[in-house]
């Protein structure tokens with residue numbers, strides 16, 4: 001049962017009370033600044049918080065600080081209320097899902113042997129049972145199968161729901177993350193009410209509501225070199241529904257070592273790809289990509305954007321491939337790569353190379369026989385959280401607070417926003433000049449910048465982007481191209497940091 005323990009229940013309600021009081025206190029403070037300390041002291045007295053350090057910090061807070069704190073506390077409050085509601089719902093629901101697995105040595109998959117389909121199963125699966133290629137024998141294989149879905153996002157949601165609908169007996173669901181509002185346009189099994197709760201549990205609840213026969217094992221953990229081989233060997237098949245290079249290599253190597261097929265999907269902007277690795281003597285991911293790409297060339301959905309329906313299409317196809325592997329129907333995408341172009345409405349399939357005898361992990365004499373440090377190997381994080389580039393030296397960067405002072409002092413400068421024009425339509429700072437990073441080295445743009453510097457009689461350029469990654473690359477590019485005695489810096493953390501620290505009316509996207 002989801003958070004069934006009454007102690008957890010009580011402590012959750014206490015947290016909500018605390019959080020609500022915070023929200024109320026800070027709301028009042030926004031209007032009655034002088035009374036704030038009294039409210040806060042009263043709060044401390046009533047709830048016996050011993051945080052005098054916090055109190056002394058808050059005495060110096062500005063109205064902007066308080067508004068930010070208020071937003072943070074309100075979001076926390078909504079997330080806690082959602083958790084409580086979920087808990088109440090699960091108490092009234094017979095089809096509850098198990099608590100998320102946090103200790104990996106404590107989970108087991110109960111083997112399902114399906115000798116006969118029950119009357120209920122025949123009725124439920126009747127439309128696919130009458131397909132000659134599947135039939136009752138194929139359905140029994142599905143009921144006895146266990147599939148691990150790594151990533152409960154845009155690809156994981158459609159895969160999970162179709163595999164559950166088709167009757168796959170056990171689904172393992174891995175995701176370290178919690179549901180956020182920006183997930184909902186593509187991660188369609190989560191709901192507004194589940195913002196703040198574990199994605200693995202959220203997908204589990206949706207899946208269980210559709211087909212209560214399916215065993216659900218949600219894992220609230222990151223897949224790491226330590227955890228992967230504790231989980232993967234227990235499942236028949238793995239779906240890679242993640243979106244970063246380090247996890248692709250980790251999953252690939254773990255699946256080769258554990259000898260499991262890996263159905264690999266990806267989606268970005270309007271395009272998707274799909275293939276199966278390590279199946280029936282076919283290649284693995286390393287056979288095709290022995291070396292990881294440079295981290296700065298890799299774009300994920302958070303940076304590049306994605307139309308929600310595109311991972312929807314690829315995720316459904318991942319479920320289809322999994323069903324074919326389990327039942328032995330048709331021909332799979334092993335040794336082939338399916339390419340989907342959503343804008344043109346086109347599918348293409350290209351032949352992939354066959355297994356490489358010299359592959360480091362699946363070759364005849366593999367050099368990788370245990371899992372390595374994949375973040376180090378790829379030079380990139382295995383999560384899209386805190387994906388900060390460090391290209392520039394400290395003296396080439398300024399903080400949002402320092403830039404605010406420059407604006408307030410009216411120091412002459414050029415503010416160069418290097419995002420795409422569509423992003424400036426979402427939000428921008430006054431007087432920003434827009435030259436997207438990809439066009440920054442073009443001669444006409446360099447000429448324009450030189451002319452602006454000369455007409456404003458300034459040497460100062462501040463580059464701005466969404467999170468402070470592209471702005472660093474822009475500074476490096478401009479230093480190369482302008483070749484003069486200029487003061488070119490980037491604004492650390494970009495508009496996101498500006499929204500957090502300076503102006504909370506700027507939307508974060």
Ligand SMILES: [Zn+2]
Nearest residue numbers: 284287359362
């Ligand atoms: Zn290989």
